[in-house]
Amino acid sequence: MFDTDKRLIPAQPPKAGFAAGPATQDAIKTVKLSLAYLPLARPISDAKVLTGRQKPLTEVAFLFCEIETEAGFSGLGFSYSKRAGGRGLYAHACEIADNLIGEDPNDIARLWDKLCWAGASVGRSGIATQAIAAMDICLWDLKAKRAGLPLAKLLGAHRDGVACYNTSGGFLSSSIDEVKAAIDQSLASGIGGIKIKVGQPDPMIDLRRLDAVTEHLNGRVPLMVDANQQWDRVTALRFGRLVEPLNLEWIEEPLDAYDAEGHALLARELATPIATGEMLASADEHMALIRADAVDFIQPDAPRVGGITQFLKICAQADAKRMRLAPHFAMEIHLHLAAAYPHEPWVEHFDWLAPLFNEELEIRDGRMIVPARHGLGCSLTGKARDWTVETTTFGG
Known part of the structure; x- marks a missing residue:
């Protein structure tokens, strides 16, 4: 029989978003997501069009992410999709972006995991990762700007x-x-x-x-x-x-x-x-x-x-x-x-x-x-x- 008086797991297991420690210098204040469509000057075709698998490309959808921090730093990142998926990227990003609010923007690897687990039901590829990408790239842009360096x-x-x-x-x-x-x-x-x-x-x-x-x-x-x-x-x-x-x-x-x-x-x-x-x-x-x-x-x-x-x-x-x-x-x-x-x-x-x-x-x-x-x-x-x-x- 199991001894129910002995706990096998911690009473409070670690969470994805730990409270800020003494090394934390900043916190994410706002996350802005935008969906834009870039029109191409002329329709574009590659072999996928000539074999009948796709239609000519006429525009590219972009998911932009802009992050601002409490200390006044800002970053810009983007993801994109061709022919289909732009609105899907935007929708999934909107579902998970609030998980960044209040977080230390320097903890990029941990924040990637947090965003991934927030949308774990749609997997770790495709729209899920491409939606996270805009935020991840934005965080790297912000980190380099904070350091005063090109990425x-x-x-x-x-x-x-x-x-x-x-x-x-x-x-x-x-x-x-x-x-x-x-x-x-x-x-x-x-x-x-x-x-x-x-x-x-x-x-x-x-x-x-x-x-x-x-x-x-x-x-x-x-x-x-x-x-x-x-x-x-x-x-x-x-x-x-x-x-x-x-x-x-x-x-x-x-x-x-x-x-x-x-x-x-x-x-x-x-x-x-x-x-x-x-x-x-x-x-x-x-x-x-x-x-x-x-x-x-x-x-x-x-x-x-x-x-x-x-x-x-x-x-x-x-x-x-x-x-x-x-x-x-x-x-x-x-x-x-x-x-x-x-x-x-x-x-x-x-x-x-x-x-x-x-x-x-x-x-x-x-x-x-x-x-x-x-x-x-x-x-x-x-x-x-x-x-x-x-x-x-x-x-x-």
């Missing part, structure tokens, strides 16, 4: 500039002449690499476009291709062997994002490096790729995996395997994270987000330069406010 310097930068490549000019919705013109514009602006989209139902069309781009580039900068998950293993292997003489920097998303075994096969069989990871929505999902030696370039997206806290976990594991890093999209965030990665990375240049932020990132001699501004170094424009459709503030 890259707070994390411990290995470099003050990161090699950058352009993607936004190479979509399948652009004619080959438009792609060539975009390449010329990118190179004139100082871009250090070019990526074009492939993965159409007829691979021969991809090869013809790739031949035209290769001839136009004439080896001036590295070239990457991106199939957006639209090949099967046989097609990816055949295509990869055909293009090996081109010395591509990488083949991106040749297979379904969750096919770690298939990517590992390609990584073993092909001389061209393999890159993937952007569509995964948690650190654990990236671990499957890393454990399987499935990629040469890991491509996490901080807003998708749950923010900077989770991104850094991925980087630690990738570093142990000496993998290269090439974060997806959101260069305003990823420039800082790539600058802090031990092995020479790439960062992806997209001009789509320029209307959202007052500041511009400098590109020089093929590299994107870490700004001297504190935190992420970003502030929202009037247009970003105009495109906002919903706002909620917690605390006060």
Whole structure:
């Protein structure tokens, strides 16, 4: 029989939000969440559109988080969604954001766990982590501002500039002449690499476009291709062997994002490096790729995996395997994270987000330069406010 006089558990088990201790210097006063829709200048198509799986992209939904503290510090973070999910991100963020009120904004890892457990019923991936990401990134921005440092310097930068490549000019919705013109514009602006989209139902069309781009580039900068998950293993292997003489920097998303075994096969069989990871929505999902030696370039997206806290976990594991890093999209965030990665990375240049932020990132001699501004170094424009459709503030 059990001795009921002896307690087997503490009378008051630890809670997610402990009372502030003597090391606490500040507390979160308000959390403001906003949902905005950024319209694109023209509809965008990649292979997922040409294979009939998605519609052309016409806008990007953004979840913005702005936090203010009792001591007068503030931060800005964001997450995003393409084609669907924007309102879901906003709704889930609104359900859990009040858990931050009164907390020490410096305890970012603990606050990530607290937010995750507050919405545990929807899991630890997808909308759940992407909603947390906006708040997590905001807290890191705030922490760097409080320290008076650019985020890259707070994390411990290995470099003050990161090699950058352009993607936004190479979509399948652009004619080959438009792609060539975009390449010329990118190179004139100082871009250090070019990526074009492939993965159409007829691979021969991809090869013809790739031949035209290769001839136009004439080896001036590295070239990457991106199939957006639209090949099967046989097609990816055949295509990869055909293009090996081109010395591509990488083949991106040749297979379904969750096919770690298939990517590992390609990584073993092909001389061209393999890159993937952007569509995964948690650190654990990236671990499957890393454990399987499935990629040469890991491509996490901080807003998708749950923010900077989770991104850094991925980087630690990738570093142990000496993998290269090439974060997806959101260069305003990823420039800082790539600058802090031990092995020479790439960062992806997209001009789509320029209307959202007052500041511009400098590109020089093929590299994107870490700004001297504190935190992420970003502030929202009037247009970003105009495109906002919903706002909620917690605390006060």
